[in-house]
Amino acid sequence: MNAVAIRAEGLRKRYGDHEVLQGVTLDVQAGEVVGLVGENGAGKSTLLELLAGVARPDEGRIVVRGAPVRWRRPRDAADAGIGFMPQEPSMVPGITVAENILLGREGAGMRFGLVRWRAMNRLADEALREIDPTIAPGAQTQSLSFQQRRRVAFARALAAGTRTPEAPVLLLDEPTSALDPDGVEALLRGIERLRARASIVFVSHRLEDVLRVCDRIVVMADGRCVAERAAAATTAQELQHLMAGRTLAVEMAYGRDRSHAPGRTCLELKQLTRIPGYADVDLAVRSGEVMGLTGATASGCHELGRTLSGIDAPQRGRMSIDGRIVVLRDPAHAVAHGIAYVPADRASEGVVGALSVAENLALADRTGWRIDRRRERAVAARWIERLRIATPSASTRVSELSGGNQQKVALAKWLAGPRPRVLVLDDPLRALDVRARRDVVDAIRAAALNGSAVLVIADALEELAAICDRVAVMRDGRIREDRSTSAATRALRVPVERAA
Numbered sequence: 001m002n003a004v005a006i007r008a009e010g011l012r013k014r015y016g017d018h019e020v021l022q023g024v025t026l027d028v029q030a031g032e033v034v035g036l037v038g039e040n041g042a043g044k045s046t047l048l049e050l051l052a053g054v055a056r057p058d059e060g061r062i063v064v065r066g067a068p069v070r071w072r073r074p075r076d077a078a079d080a081g082i083g084f085m086p087q088e089p090s091m092v093p094g095i096t097v098a099e100n101i102l103l104g105r106e107g108a109g110m111r112f113g114l115v116r117w118r119a120m121n122r123l124a125d126e127a128l129r130e131i132d133p134t135i136a137p138g139a140q141t142q143s144l145s146f147q148q149r150r151r152v153a154f155a156r157a158l159a160a161g162t163r164t165p166e167a168p169v170l171l172l173d174e175p176t177s178a179l180d181p182d183g184v185e186a187l188l189r190g191i192e193r194l195r196a197r198a199s200i201v202f203v204s205h206r207l208e209d210v211l212r213v214c215d216r217i218v219v220m221a222d223g224r225c226v227a228e229r230a231a232a233a234t235t236a237q238e239l240q241h242l243m244a245g246r247t248l249a250v251e252m253a254y255g256r257d258r259s260h261a262p263g264r265t266c267l268e269l270k271q272l273t274r275i276p277g278y279a280d281v282d283l284a285v286r287s288g289e290v291m292g293l294t295g296a297t298a299s300g301c302h303e304l305g306r307t308l309s310g311i312d313a314p315q316r317g318r319m320s321i322d323g324r325i326v327v328l329r330d331p332a333h334a335v336a337h338g339i340a341y342v343p344a345d346r347a348s349e350g351v352v353g354a355l356s357v358a359e360n361l362a363l364a365d366r367t368g369w370r371i372d373r374r375r376e377r378a379v380a381a382r383w384i385e386r387l388r389i390a391t392p393s394a395s396t397r398v399s400e401l402s403g404g405n406q407q408k409v410a411l412a413k414w415l416a417g418p419r420p421r422v423l424v425l426d427d428p429l430r431a432l433d434v435r436a437r438r439d440v441v442d443a444i445r446a447a448a449l450n451g452s453a454v455l456v457i458a459d460a461l462e463e464l465a466a467i468c469d470r471v472a473v474m475r476d477g478r479i480r481e482d483r484s485t486s487a488a489t490r491a492l493r494v495p496v497e498r499a500a
């Protein structure tokens with residue numbers, strides 16, 4: 001039997017009156033990939049944060065390579081060869097990819113307080129080669145796409161894990177979320193290569209990925225480890241049953257209620273162009289319709305979503321809402337025109353982590369200086385129940401919720417206020433378990449039935465087929481095909497890059 005690389009013994013963690021972890025014990029052997037699965041709010045991310053020194057346990061201990069440790073800060077864990085990729089990794093803008101990867105642990109990349117750029121780029125490139133060799137160490141971080149920033153975060157975790165001569169321990173929290181199929185495949189291949197010289201804890205709601213790369217799978221529920229299975233001896237259906245405590249259908253029903261007919265064109269784009277990004281985009285979405293937009297890396301989908309939100313202005317072309325041409329100067333101007341946007345980077349752009357759930361849900365419906373706290377609490381209670389947001393109370397800070405529940409808050413913020421004329425959702429099902437996906441899909445469909453024009457951007461074609469009336473495929477910044485949901489369903493197994 002291999003030696004234990006890292007072990008959690010009876011870890012407990014409480015935030016306020018809510019006990020997030022209730023005596024969790026978990027061990028990972030050297031050279032082993034352990035999958036950690038569970039519904040949103042089960043405690044998976046909190047467990048990884050304790051192991052990585054981001055937070056301290058209230059009780060219990062952590063043992064690394066046979067020696068008990070007490071992390072005072074994340075750097076202590078990194079110095080011991082623990083690399084951590086959080087579910088919502090943050091990058092420092094205004095510096096290079098190499099600087100972000102080696103931030104605080106430059107090693108040979110810095111001498112006497114001066115950056116040695118050649119050494120810095122070489123060290124960063126060693127980590128990038130394992131994940132995505134197409135990303136240049138010298139590139140500015142703000143020039144990267146959201147998907148590329150997530151790959152850089154994985155490379156940063158890997159670089160942290162190689163600070164000691166000991167085999168690294170990598171803690172990966174939803175590393176494949178928000179990646180297109182090519183990105184997912186590249187990352188999973190990277191994990192398979194690393195297993196020969198690292199121990200890995202892999203958290204994911206994509207059970208097919210967990211079953212593919214893991215040796216052993218541990219199921220968490222309500223802050224406890226409730227089951228353990230060898231990956232070769234279990235199925236996605238069994239894992240779903242163990243996670244939920246009952247049998248859940250793994251597949252979502254495809255297509256919406258066909259008795260509902262969309263209305264007139266609400267959002268129309270004509271020859272919309274922003275280089276680099278997208279070019280000559282023609283697109284129309286009707287009120288009451290859910291339109292899907294998908295494509296591989298560098299397709300332009302996510303860049304188009306940012307333009308619709310008022311973040312990045314187009315260079316030419318026009319946008320119309322209800323037949324009137326609009327020019328969006330900034331996100332506030334987009335909101336004034338009735339455009340609601342839920343970004344892929346929910347932690348940085350979708351919610352205000354320091355505010356409570358109730359305060360976040362009131363942001364889109366707050367006018368004037370007077371705050372009606374009673375109404376705020378009533379609205380929060382209604383949406384917490386409707387979307388089954390797992391939170392101790394409406395006054396809990398959003399930063400204390402799991403990633404999936406933060407996603408629900410980011411969506412509910414717009415649905416709780418005045419009806420959006422246009423609802424733009426960038427990867428709304430990212431890192432959600434099956435039950436949470438159903439809640440969000442139901443909310444999206446309800447928004448369309450209420451008259452909103454909905455545009456859903458996602459990299460997984462099967463997810464779009466579960467939500468949308470039509471699906472448009474983008475490639476190289478241009479729309480290549482526009483098909484009905486039924487046609488998309490028949491083409492689920494056709495790679496997006498071939499759907500031209």
